[in-house]
Amino acid sequence: MNKTVEERERVVVRFAGDSGDGMQLAGGRFTDATAVLGNDLATLPDFPAEIRAPAGTIPGVSAFQIHFASRDILTPGDAPNVLVAMNPAALKANLPALPRGATIIVNEDAFSRRNLEKAGYLESPLDDDTLAEFTVHRVPMTTLTTRASEGLEGVGTRDAGRAKNLFALGLLSWLYDRPTDVTERWIEGKFASKPAAKAANLAAFRAGWSFGETTELLDVQYKIQPATDVEAGTYRQVNGTTATALGLLAGSVRARLPLLLASYPITPASELLHELSKHERLGVRTVQAEDEIAAAGVALGAAFGGHLGITSTSGPGMDLKAETIGLALMLELPMVIVDVQRAGPSTGLPTKTEQSDLLMAMYGRHGDAPLPIVAAQTPGDCFRSAFEAVQIAIERRTPVILLTDGFLANSSEPWRIPALDELPEIDPGFAVAPPEGERFLPYARDERGVRPWAPPGTPGLEHRIGGIEKQDGTGNISYDPANHAHMTRVRAAKVANIAADLPPLAVDDPDGDADVLVIGWGSTYGSIRAGVRRVRDRGLKVAQAHVRHINPLPANIGEVLRSYDKVLVPEMNTGQLVKLLRAEFLVPATPYNKITGQPLYAAELEEAIVELIEAPTEVTA
Amino acid sequence: MSATLHVNGNGNGAGPRLTKADFQSDQETRWCPGCGDYAILNAVQTLMPELGVPTEKTVFVTGIGCAGRFAYYMDTYGMHSIHGRAATIATGLATTREDLSIWVVSGDGDALSIGGNHLIHALRRNVPVKILLFNNQIYGLTKGQASPTSERGKITKSTPFGSHDRPFNPIALALGAEASFVARTLDRDRKHMTEVLRQAAEHRGASLVEIYQNCPVFNDGAFFNLTEKETKVAAQIRLQHGQPIVFGPEEALRGVARADDGGLEIVEAAGNERRLIVHDQHRDDPSLAFALARLSDGPTEPTPIGVFRQVQRPVHGAAASENPGRAVGDVAALDQLLRAGDTWTIA
Numbered sequence: 001m002n003k004t005v006e007e008r009e010r011v012v013v014r015f016a017g018d019s020g021d022g023m024q025l026a027g028g029r030f031t032d033a034t035a036v037l038g039n040d041l042a043t044l045p046d047f048p049a050e051i052r053a054p055a056g057t058i059p060g061v062s063a064f065q066i067h068f069a070s071r072d073i074l075t076p077g078d079a080p081n082v083l084v085a086m087n088p089a090a091l092k093a094n095l096p097a098l099p100r101g102a103t104i105i106v107n108e109d110a111f112s113r114r115n116l117e118k119a120g121y122l123e124s125p126l127d128d129d130t131l132a133e134f135t136v137h138r139v140p141m142t143t144l145t146t147r148a149s150e151g152l153e154g155v156g157t158r159d160a161g162r163a164k165n166l167f168a169l170g171l172l173s174w175l176y177d178r179p180t181d182v183t184e185r186w187i188e189g190k191f192a193s194k195p196a197a198k199a200a201n202l203a204a205f206r207a208g209w210s211f212g213e214t215t216e217l218l219d220v221q222y223k224i225q226p227a228t229d230v231e232a233g234t235y236r237q238v239n240g241t242t243a244t245a246l247g248l249l250a251g252s253v254r255a256r257l258p259l260l261l262a263s264y265p266i267t268p269a270s271e272l273l274h275e276l277s278k279h280e281r282l283g284v285r286t287v288q289a290e291d292e293i294a295a296a297g298v299a300l301g302a303a304f305g306g307h308l309g310i311t312s313t314s315g316p317g318m319d320l321k322a323e324t325i326g327l328a329l330m331l332e333l334p335m336v337i338v339d340v341q342r343a344g345p346s347t348g349l350p351t352k353t354e355q356s357d358l359l360m361a362m363y364g365r366h367g368d369a370p371l372p373i374v375a376a377q378t379p380g381d382c383f384r385s386a387f388e389a390v391q392i393a394i395e396r397r398t399p400v401i402l403l404t405d406g407f408l409a410n411s412s413e414p415w416r417i418p419a420l421d422e423l424p425e426i427d428p429g430f431a432v433a434p435p436e437g438e439r440f441l442p443y444a445r446d447e448r449g450v451r452p453w454a455p456p457g458t459p460g461l462e463h464r465i466g467g468i469e470k471q472d473g474t475g476n477i478s479y480d481p482a483n484h485a486h487m488t489r490v491r492a493a494k495v496a497n498i499a500a501d502l503p504p505l506a507v508d509d510p511d512g513d514a515d516v517l518v519i520g521w522g523s524t525y526g527s528i529r530a531g532v533r534r535v536r537d538r539g540l541k542v543a544q545a546h547v548r549h550i551n552p553l554p555a556n557i558g559e560v561l562r563s564y565d566k567v568l569v570p571e572m573n574t575g576q577l578v579k580l581l582r583a584e585f586l587v588p589a590t591p592y593n594k595i596t597g598q599p600l601y602a603a604e605l606e607e608a609i610v611e612l613i614e615a616p617t618e619v620t621a
Numbered sequence: 622m623s624a625t626l627h628v629n630g631n632g633n634g635a636g637p638r639l640t641k642a643d644f645q646s647d648q649e650t651r652w653c654p655g656c657g658d659y660a661i662l663n664a665v666q667t668l669m670p671e672l673g674v675p676t677e678k679t680v681f682v683t684g685i686g687c688a689g690r691f692a693y694y695m696d697t698y699g700m701h702s703i704h705g706r707a708a709t710i711a712t713g714l715a716t717t718r719e720d721l722s723i724w725v726v727s728g729d730g731d732a733l734s735i736g737g738n739h740l741i742h743a744l745r746r747n748v749p750v751k752i753l754l755f756n757n758q759i760y761g762l763t764k765g766q767a768s769p770t771s772e773r774g775k776i777t778k779s780t781p782f783g784s785h786d787r788p789f790n791p792i793a794l795a796l797g798a799e800a801s802f803v804a805r806t807l808d809r810d811r812k813h814m815t816e817v818l819r820q821a822a823e824h825r826g827a828s829l830v831e832i833y834q835n836c837p838v839f840n841d842g843a844f845f846n847l848t849e850k851e852t853k854v855a856a857q858i859r860l861q862h863g864q865p866i867v868f869g870p871e872e873a874l875r876g877v878a879r880a881d882d883g884g885l886e887i888v889e890a891a892g893n894e895r896r897l898i899v900h901d902q903h904r905d906d907p908s909l910a911f912a913l914a915r916l917s918d919g920p921t922e923p924t925p926i927g928v929f930r931q932v933q934r935p936v937h938g939a940a941a942s943e944n945p946g947r948a949v950g951d952v953a954a955l956d957q958l959l960r961a962g963d964t965w966t967i968a
Binding site: 038182230235246253256257262282283293295297299301304306458461468 | 703
């Protein structure tokens, strides 16, 4: 039959099903095809903490949202235009997020009496007026998937049943005119050694596509043209985990130091351990330590040995590593600590995102113990941030905390692959043996306050370092009160001095006359940009800036803050950066906080910004 | 500031033959007078030149406690780290630097209490480090609390009515953690200590040496039964590879034999010659070594000293080092990795 083709500028699709239904996989494949097509995109996986919560229940619902467009986009989208619901629980859990008029595609076969009960429906929502405001397509996906694999050699009903996510993927691929070869190639590779599963999945995918093309149920196919307003270059899709791993590796390669990552399994940081453990060929060593403390110790031991020592974790692990980070700071050895933040405290919401470790990164150690903190802004930006963390750590002989979060780690976007010669070389500047008759001074400092790095192995540089306060210069134990005061200040100044070499905080204020500045940090970058764009689309003026270096802060930040009447600080916590800015610069910054474990939405921010713009300026006498 | 300082007197071991002085740092030792740590330091500094490892390839990593100061007194590379964590730092160093000879110096509180988890895992992994456990059965640096090796009923500042808890047996613990080298020696037996340390140094893999060490201030005489002239002959069960396990004065020689229930028992040597156990430190099955470790309930009883176990098994990090792959700094390999998977180009 003839189908109408309509163009859309942007679409948000959410795949939702039971956590055993393969929704993350379907979403991931859809994302790959979308990336290859050249749309801009952003994704948001949203899955439960339990690996297999009771099937068919609301807690077991796993979802994957993708926002794709022909222009550059900044977030995974607030509300889906299309929901694919594989069972009643997935429908019920996601219905509140759907705007009126959205399209719902359900797997009709899963709406059995039993599944309806598990989801808490007395009546099938397909039969009453629950979905009256939406366009609903009822597709018997299980039946059609099973039928598609009938007669295929070696394919049992089990293989067929498990492939219904590929049917859904095929259907959506048709609906949005995604290339099929990318997905088919993937299926062939993935199931190369399992011919039956390969056949079943290919059949399901093609059946889904054909269903869209031939059935009268769907009468419109949508096209989203490739994005054109993007920088020239070669692109790939990355999530924050991969980008972080690549950034750390790039640091290792540019410093010509082998990388050691020591880690202990913890959600959502474990993925970084998995990713880096694949790269032994690039000189990477990974150690799965006995606990978080040991992981930090192993990384520090590697740093003492002259390697690039890295440890990765999420919130609770940071608590455990704190003492070792303090030692690294005292020893003035390079080390990178990656904190993939999650909603806390304690186990909190381990699979949900939050930005609530900022003050811990700043102050969560005994003693006066400042260290550099770099915060990544987007999944792809994790590369640059990780590289910078390595660079600062090595060049300044200090532990550096790299803050990412669960959203960045799991979310993906197109990423322009950098040319490696764009990246600076990192000089470890190892100490060389002193001339005959001279003794090596392990705590002598250069003009930046940086001490020599002398890994074991060089004759004449034998020295002892430790956690006890040291005499500046010699590094010998010193209990001298004046020396301790001096060393505390020297350590702080060394970190503060880094600001001189950091780029100034960039402010996006197109006409230069906005009254309100929105300033954020970390993964809220995309949401804030999108919120600001919406405000400007309404003809209002707002300036925007995003802090990458939490410590030291960019040198011009005080000046920037003071040049606006009102400052809004959106964060996924109860107000941490805002506290820092108020304390450091005595500005009346207004917090905007969200602590639901979900990213900020552009629409929420739009509202908050407009409210602040329209609020009367407080006059202080 | 320049990174060097002109020094008078001895520099570092530049000469071909190292001496004890080459391993002595210029730092003043600050243990209490009479502390067993002095004897251990002296034995280690004396042994070092004989091992043939230069000062720059030798590293001492220590934890917290009196033993932790050890690193400052060795003119090698060293790190005085944090309480209980020396084994983790040494693991990181050993994983990345197989060219180094790495020693961990720790105490009973450091290694068995706060650092217990790291100790057993370093032994399990067989990390190539030599762990010296100075056991004085007390917390010294924090001024006299019960430690995990303090005997039951011990009255200390933290246990005024006596310690209720059963102590660890460090040798049994190490054997339970599948340690490949386990030994015990005494601070007041220089010759024995040196011989045990030499074997530990030569072992490929993790070695644990428990050193009974006197704390003259908070636990004086805890091991005198084993170390003093009047009692030691009857109390020391000196394990010697390939020899029957016998001890005591010549006229009343006793030995260790299999009991009828399968365990070990102490018997008169005379008349039981055929029953006496011949010590085999290379025995793969650790159960006999474990039984020997449990022969004594503490240093007040006849107690085995020497090497309980020394076996070869895969060493941590060795598999990776056999497959080092490409050189570090391989820009082409990294570039390939960055471009892995589906890519697209926008002109």
